[in-house]
Amino acid sequence: MATTSTQRFGRRLASSVSRRRLSSSAGEIAVQRSQNPSLNLCSAINQALHIALDTDPRSYVFGEDVSFGGVFRCTVGLADRFGKSRVFNTPLCEQGIVGFGIGLAAMGNRAIAEIQFAxxxxxxxxxxxxxxxxxxxxxxxxxNCGGLTIRAPYGAVGHGGHYHSQSPEAFFCHVxxxxxxxxxxxxQAKGLLISCIRDPNPIVFFEPKWLYRLAVEEVPEHDYMLPLSEAEVIREGTDITLVGWxxxxxxxxxxxxxxxxxGISCELIDLKTxxxxxxxxxxxxxRKTGRLLISHEAPVTGGFGAEISASIVERCFLRLEAPVAxxxxxxxxxxxxxxxxxxxxxNKILDAIKSTVNY
Known part of the structure; x- marks a missing residue:
């Protein structure tokens, strides 16, 4: 992943966000690009947590090292503002962190648990x-324990190796x-995280740590929520559909x-949920393009791309003009x-695009 590519993508996303209408508790609010500060993904997560704690006194943030900001600094400043009774460190015991969060949520609270690495x-x-x-x-x-949100940084980071780079999302999609x-x-991170915290179901929220500092765009300062389970077409095309997250x-x-x-027109979809x-x-x-390509960092066998592929083949078999890539x-x-x-x-994706279109 090239740093410049990620930064350019962030700027393009900022442009699209300025035209998008985001939902909030006060209804639909038009986002004016010129009025919003530029934040990286880490700061956007921090802002979402500030809003969650500020708007609901039943909200708590806890995990390993969160009281001083965590290893990625996503929770910096929270303990100072809201106190160590609402933002606090836990023992290095992930089973205990989630188990405590289940009990806290079952009592009607908003439990925001952080797992230091996915x-x-x-x-x-x-x-x-x-x-x-x-x-x-x-x-x-x-x-129920619907007030439970489990945050975890996931995916490649450039130097993490086999214990700090995994993408385990498919395990939880089976449940x-x-x-x-x-x-x-x-x-997206800010709006989706606030939605997750307020959703009446337990949620695992994976944060792409590669983008914590690299992805920068203009983010609305106000309290807003983005809908869950709604994919977004972020680039329209006619020849092939690409799906990722x-x-x-x-x-x-x-x-x-x-x-x-x-000369190949690609439609790009962010699944988000x-x-x-x-x-x-x-x-x-x-059904419009007749072709599908799915890409994710997790291993190909049993990855969530397999579920997408199987479902689309069932729904669009007579429309497909090439095997799903x-x-x-x-x-x-x-x-x-x-x-x-x-x-x-x-380059791997580009080769697959050409191969699928020319099938």
Whole structure:
């Protein structure tokens, strides 16, 4: 991933955000680009957490090292403003962090739990999939932990290796009862995180740590929410549909631009919410283009791209003009020095675009 490519993508997103209408508690508010400050994704997350704590006294932020700002500094300033009874450190025990969050949410609070790296969410897997996801169902809707939001930085970072670069979203997409959300940019991260915190369901919110400092765009200062489970067509085209989420969108955008130079018109969709995902938007696009390419950093086998592919083949079989393409991470542990070979790069995506269109 090139730094300049990511920054250019952020500026293009800022331009599109200025034309987009964002929902808020006061209704639809037109975003005026000239009135909004530029923030990176880390600062946008911080702003969303400030708003969540400020607007709801039942909200709490907790996790490893969050009281001084966390390793990525996303929670800096929160403890100073809201006090250490609402923003506090926990022991280094992910199972305990999520278990505590389930109990806190079950008592009617807004529990915002941070897992320091998505790679270390696995000790909490049982709590998430066997407790949080099933809490409402097993009680016949008498009780729930819908106020639980689990934040976790995920994906490549350039030097993380196999313990700090994983993309585990597909594991949680298999479990009914939780939602999985991944933003692509600062303005999206703020609006989607606020929506997650206020949603009546437990949610896993993966933050692309590669973009914490690199993605910069103008972000509305006010309190606003973006709808969950609604994909967004961020680039319209006629020849092939591309679907992705998170940091991969910037790479896919670069591939779309290069494909355009070769006369190929690409439609690019940001899924944003993986579960429940917006099948209708993707289906409508594929019915128009007749081709589909999916890209994500997670390994290709069992990745969420496989679910998208299967669903679209079922819905659009007679309209497809080529096999569905998947450009994803490799079926290996995430490497360190070989990271450039592992990741789904612009050139890999561009080659797949050409191959699919010329099938």
């Amino acid at each position: 790679d270390y969410i696995y000790p909490a897997f049982d709590q998430i999939v066997n407790e949080a996801a099933k809490f409402r169902y097993r009680s016949g809707n008498q009780f 009914p009862g939780i939602k999985v959300v991944i933003p692509r940019s600062p303005s 998170g940091a991969q969108l910037s790479i896919m955008e670069e591939a779309c631009l290069d494909a355009e130079n070769d 993986l579960i429940p995902w917006d099948k209708e938007t993707v289906e409508a696009s594929v 998947r450009i994803c991470g490799l079926d290996t542990p995430f490497p360190l020095v070989f990271e450039p070979f592992y990741l789904p790069t612009k």
